Amino acid sequence: xxxxxxxTEMTATEGAIVQINCTYQTSGxxxxxxxxQHAGEAPTFLSYNVLDGLEEKGxxxxxxxxxxxxxxxxxxxLQMKDSASYLCAAMDSNYQLIWGAGTKLIIKP
Amino acid sequence: ETGxxxxxxxxxxxxxxxxxxxxxxxxxxNTVSWYQQALGQGPQFIFQYYREEExxxxxxxxxxxxxQFPNYSSELNVNALELDDSALYLCASSLGQGVTDTQYFGxxxxxxxx
Numbered sequence: 001x002x003x004x005x006x007x008t009e010m011t012a013t014e015g016a017i018v019q020i021n022c023t024y025q026t027s028g029x030x031x032x033x034x035x036x037q038h039a040g041e042a043p044t045f046l047s048y049n050v051l052d053g054l055e056e057k058g059x060x061x062x063x064x065x066x067x068x069x070x071x072x073x074x075x076x077x078l079q080m081k082d083s084a085s086y087l088c089a090a091m092d093s094n095y096q097l098i099w100g101a102g103t104k105l106i107i108k109p
Numbered sequence: 110e111t112g113x114x115x116x117x118x119x120x121x122x123x124x125x126x127x128x129x130x131x132x133x134x135x136x137x138x139n140t141v142s143w144y145q146q147a148l149g150q151g152p153q154f155i156f157q158y159y160r161e162e163e164x165x166x167x168x169x170x171x172x173x174x175x176x177q178f179p180n181y182s183s184e185l186n187v188n189a190l191e192l193d194d195s196a197l198y199l200c201a202s203s204l205g206q207g208v209t210d211t212q213y214f215g216x217x218x219x220x221x222x223x
Contacts, residue, residue, distance in 0.1 A: 004151070033211075042199055042214035043152070044111070087151050096165050097142075097212070099151035 002026045004100035006088050011106045012078055020073045020086050020103045028093020032064050032071045035087040037102065043087055046073070075105075083107045111135070113202050113215035121221045127188045130218045134181040134202030140164070141183045142212060143175060144199040152199055158183060195222045 003025045012018040024032065031050035035043035049055055049064035049071060061074040073086055085102040092098055112135040122128050134141050140159045144152035154167035158177035172188040181202070187194060197219050201212035 042111075042216050045211045045213070048211065089151070094165055096154055096157070096167070097152075099144075099153070101149070101151045 002090075002092060002098045004088055004090060004098055006086075006100040006103045008101070009104045009106065011108060012075075014078055014080060014107055014109050016078050017074065017076050018078060018105065020075075020088075020105065022071045022073070022088030022100060024069050024071070024088070024090040024098070024100075026090045026092040026098055029066065030091040030093065030095055032062075033089045033091070033097065034060075034062055034071075034073045035089065037085045037087055039084070046086075078107050080107050080109070111213035111215070113200065113213050115198075115200055115215035115218050117218060118216065119219045119221075121223060122190050123223050124190055124192060126190050127186065128190060128220065130185045130187075130198050130200075130220070132183045132185070132200035132202075132215055134183065134200070135213060136181055138181060138202035138204055138213075140203045140205060140210070141177055141181075142201045142203070143183075143185045144201065145169075145194075146197045146199060146217075148196075155185065190222045192222050195220060 006022045034046040037043040047062035054063045059076045087102045088100040089097040114133045142157040143155040146152045156166040157164045161177045177183040197217045199217045201214045203210040203212045
């Protein structure tokens, strides 16, 4: 079956760094997406990885290891506005997104 | 702002009724996907349309159906509503079909079934 696993909740301090992990099992693989979702709002696109390695975009970076079925999202210099759920989604061989349940990130002052 | 709009924003229905949710995609986006998101869960794929034809379907019963129109708008219809259908319904548009294009989400419709 197809499955995405990510932690349910994480807590971090303002100004710090946090890493949110995601493991995936899909029928075929066409890339890994990270989305941010604030409570009551729609998901917004953060990153896309299809090749192994680290992609950096400002304070956010995303890493992929295809052989391990593993990705992480790294958030630096945390701000209070980063408090949100972070959704990992893998695209399968039919180009359909398989979503994790999301990691709720709580930022404390 | 993603350029994707949905209506209505909130809706209350009773069990057994039918509902139609609407989505307007970004201009030029030929693909629209619909998702159901229960509270505290990730989105669950309902189906996808590409150029007005269904292009893939998730594990949802036939009472969930859809349409896509040439003007980049689409509909999700749900018949015989059940209590478990209460959720946030999201549509997402993307440029192409069969390519790893980013999906841009609308703000969602919150459906409550009583």
